[in-house]
Amino acid sequence: MSAGLNHGFKRGYMTTLGLVLGIWTQLVVVGMGLGAVVATSSTAFAFIKWGGVAYLVYLGVQQWRAPAAPLVDVPHERKQVSVRQMIVRGWMINAVNPKGTVFLLAVLPQFLNLHEPLWPQYLIMGLSLSFTDLVVMGGYTALASRVLRALKSSSHVRAMNRVFGSLFIVAATLLSLFKRSA
Numbered sequence: 001m002s003a004g005l006n007h008g009f010k011r012g013y014m015t016t017l018g019l020v021l022g023i024w025t026q027l028v029v030v031g032m033g034l035g036a037v038v039a040t041s042s043t044a045f046a047f048i049k050w051g052g053v054a055y056l057v058y059l060g061v062q063q064w065r066a067p068a069a070p071l072v073d074v075p076h077e078r079k080q081v082s083v084r085q086m087i088v089r090g091w092m093i094n095a096v097n098p099k100g101t102v103f104l105l106a107v108l109p110q111f112l113n114l115h116e117p118l119w120p121q122y123l124i125m126g127l128s129l130s131f132t133d134l135v136v137m138g139g140y141t142a143l144a145s146r147v148l149r150a151l152k153s154s155s156h157v158r159a160m161n162r163v164f165g166s167l168f169i170v171a172a173t174l175l176s177l178f179k180r181s182a
Contacts, residue, residue: 002063002164003086004144005151012145014083016137018090020130025091026100027129030108031122045098049175052096056172059089063165068158099178 004012094100112121151157 002144003090004141005147005160005164006066007081007086009142009145011083011086012141013138014086015090016134016141018087018092019094019137020133021087021091022094022097023100023129023133024126025095026097026104027122027126029101030104031118048096048098048101049178052098053172053176055092055096056168056175059093060165060168060172063161063168066161066165068154068161097175099175 003015006012108122108125111125112118151160
């Protein structure tokens with residue numbers, strides 16, 4: 001939503017592509033069995049968890065520091081963040097999230113037929129997750145890009161930046177409290 005607000009639908013949707021790449025990263029990790037290592041290794045879990053916490057705090061601080069100029073009046077600032085940076089940001093959000101690994105470890109095995117080749121099954125599941133994420137996040141991005149037009153004053157933009165920055169920090173706090181299930 002933050003990307004849709006700050007960059008409009010077309011550019012904001014690039015972050016969604018990064019989120020999907022993050023899902024595929026998680027899927028590869030789980031499919032290769034490394035997800036089991038993360039699930040059983042306190043050190044690996046802690047490394048990924050605290051990397052995710054640090055990144056979310058970084059995003060929150062960056063959002064709090066973002067310029068408070070009305071978004072509709074600053075099209076030149078939209079070019080400062082490249083499409084590549086937006087995709088990498090989305091990828092980082094999902095790729096370093098240990099909850100993604102835990103989710104995939106908890107959900108995917110229920111649908112696997114161990115008597116059949118696994119990679120086609122993982123491919124189908126990955127495509128299904130990708131499609132769902134692209135549609136849902138596309139809806140969020142579209143909604144956010146429409147809100148963009150309403151942000152006509154610096155105080156509105158500042159409030160929006162701080163709300164989203166705070167949400168990133170809340171997410172980091174919640175992630176820091178997440179514990180592996182025994």
